[in-house]
Amino acid sequence: MNETIRLKVTLAFLGLISLAFAIRLFKIQILEFKEYRELAKQNYIKALKIPHLRGRILDRNGHVIAEWTPSFRISVIAEKVEKEEILELSRFLDIPVDLSRLSTGPGYIPIFDDVPMEKILKLQEVADRFPWAVVSPYPKRNYISDSVLARAISHVVGYVGEASENDIATGRYSLGDYLGKYGVEKQYESILRGRDGYRFFAVDVHGRIIKADPRPMIPPEKGHDLILSIDLDLERFIDSLFEPYEAGACVVLNAKTGEVLALYSKPGFDPNKMSFGLTFSEWLELINSPQKPLLNRAICGRYPPGSIYKLVSAVIGLEVGVLDSSKRFLPCYGSFRFGRRVWRCWRPEGHGSLDLPHAIEQSCDVYFYQVGIAIGLERFLDYSQKLPLAIKTGIDLPGECTGFIPTISWYEKTYGKRGFGPGNVLNLAIGQGEILLTPLEIATFTALIARGKVPRPHVVHEIEGLGPPKVDTLVLPVDTTKLGPVRYGMWLVVNGLHGTARWSRPLTVEAAGKTGTAQNPHGEDHALFTVYAPYSDPEIVVTVVVENAGHGGAVAAPIANRVVDYYFEKLRASLAAATDTTH
Template structure:
């Protein structure tokens, strides 16, 4: 029948059409898009697991290890169709909520082939629990990763710093430099400043996996290259003494350096923190506690905090007075105060008649008020800057504060000579950092201004090494002027009426200057700056203790303990003070 023939033709035509479509689809899959689909299949069968490079260790000047690596286990999940089905069990085993795991996976969607790290540094019982139920956790893997270890706890924490995960914005930049998602980077201190040296080159494992994402075998690997080994200028034993001398209940900072080359021998900032506790992924609760801590334990007060220097700045005023030719023959004896205009400027004592050496030694305010009556503030500011104040020192630590040395331009129409009287004794609108003050007193000691630094030497994994060269500049101050000021500082410690007698070290001549900086928010800040030995200085230091009162009673004894330890160690090694 004609209708049957028509139906057969339609059926045959439909079958032929279906075969043609099937052939075209097969041709498309195997020929046109063959490479693409083979690559997808291969990627489902072969997983690339990044291998983090070991960060370089950090050592002190004598080779004592300050920061190293230890192995730790990290559990991670691979973005996969099975992720949702494993979240409840994984959350139960790790204590990380399913919502948090999803959030991390979502944050990582731009890097879909890298594992999403759920929990770092797993304790062994947790690791064992995950391993026991591994077949119920498709797509869940654990990796052995290096974790930063700080053998001496919070010792030199602000110098060493800590590591943590970069923000998404930071990682977008770091990814272009070969960093892995979730890789820890320096967040403060040396860990941050020398990140490029400490960070190595990541490697990778190519592993065959089954349909559930479980590893079948390792196909190949590219080994990572470790970061460089850094030797710091710090002396571990002196650092320990400095931290013990400063104590835990105080707030402030200490810097000790070699005035010949700028090598920082010890640096303390209080309060402190545990680098190991912060190194990793911080919980929101922990970070909130740190962020809301009004003592600011993460702040490196030696570099990032500025204070009025008080009388520790009187050697600068003496230098400017001597260079300017100000004659003290007509100065009135100190009777405890001085009237200037309609104001009365007070002294902390009644010192009688003094010369500049005695005024430095006994820290007489009235003497320096009279010197300031004849002083040009711009010349004073010029010499302050020449001694390293009011500008960054260039120290190789992040976040350095530059301080403030005011000039006539700073005050504008508000300028009056009475302001100079306050500046002359280190009060008023003047701010300095402890590291600036250590550099300043070192410059007075040697006549040379150095750039402070904590990096001593770098050793690359390939055997290459280089050392940091000192950066030194001569200060534009006549040697005879510096000599007079040094004598005053020597008398401040070694003289019978000196204010810094608590810093004496048997067998060593110490020169120094105390300071008690007024604080409008509470108790005064205690300062002490010093150098030793007097004839050939090898150490200069600055100590500031916040809200502690008198520099001679509080800061000078701390400095004395550090100096005693320094020279004891020197003599034990066969040297002479």
């Protein structure tokens, strides 16, 4: 009897176990079939990224600045390959490997980039020895091979670099991706970058490929090409003019369209090395160099404007009514006494009695000391803040800096309420003291004086398939009908009998400009010059800053005026060629 009960209990228990197994099997095979099928696929099918083709960057004449060239990459499934196997492959190919890459996640991980063709062929000969290694092509970014020209254009085009941990954390990039890190490459990353594709492989538990393309490939999509407003030939010409000097900047701006034709900053860097070939010691040398080759001086170099700021003093004086074309102050005899201090003019023998245009022509300090006094310190600073001077122009490049114009509150905080006074305006009125401007800010303000308004400066002329970028307009917020004496004074600077830039005036066109010499506490003065042409219908503005070079009229003006001649000679040549083709 007891045996019968024991048997029944045992059978019942076994029945319950069988029922439980049956229920579990039903759940796995029927209810959770899709979930387990997807898990099986994840362990079986692996996706290999096919990098997109990054858009090219071209200058306004179609010359290629940046493009891609084919290269090779080797990838592995990190979780299915032992580190010792990867080290063996590293030794076999004689290519160092960073094993920390293997901990970045599942799926195919690139372990070797830019692998030479001879090593790819070497690997193919022993493919059975490393069946888990997948070779795939990928596009490598290349810039102009002419290293001199590449450096000249480096601060505009920028460079690409491998995605950092922070980039990957955004979810938009993965290990081995390259993205824009500087310049146009960074500013237009979303435009230049295409969309990655994928190829699929069936693999076993050891990562060995069983079957290629078990599902259709997803093709990559190419990024958009960028056509810049920059003229490479003009950049090369400017670089040749800067050959005797160690550092400086030049901006060439089309005042009618806002297009930047040249944005030159010296020294530059090699974008090819920055993207792929820079060693750690070379990087340290770059960032610690006293010449600061990574500083874009054209948009982020902050300089005392020197006598160029006399144009601003004149604009403010005309706007507030203390100046007109015929206004004369006390004659200049080489110095001017204000309070207990004697303020010197740059010309010891003086300039005599001058009206406004001729004071601009001869850059008379004494005249503009008196302009500053007539305006007054507080009003001078208020108007300087209102004008589009020390502001970001909004150029389509990352990292633009603003200049600096002090305020009364800044003076109080910096020097105390008794540490400054009405006399400060004398220094400011001639562009010395605390005022700082970038070359691009000076160029933009010159265009505003010339035309009253200008489209916002930009370096991209057209985006392939999307057309030209939309830009708004900057406006000079004064009565521009009063600017005639300023413009005529600038014409006299270049063409007048006593003009400070008369010896280097352009030969191809009438131009108007202003010289500047900025005091430099760290060495020789900086030379500045800004010019627009033609005088009657302003088209281009050229602004030049040469560091530690001396007087603006002697150094910067000849460079800028030769650039003006180059531009109009080339323009006339192209117009002549176009005319010939129509006959």
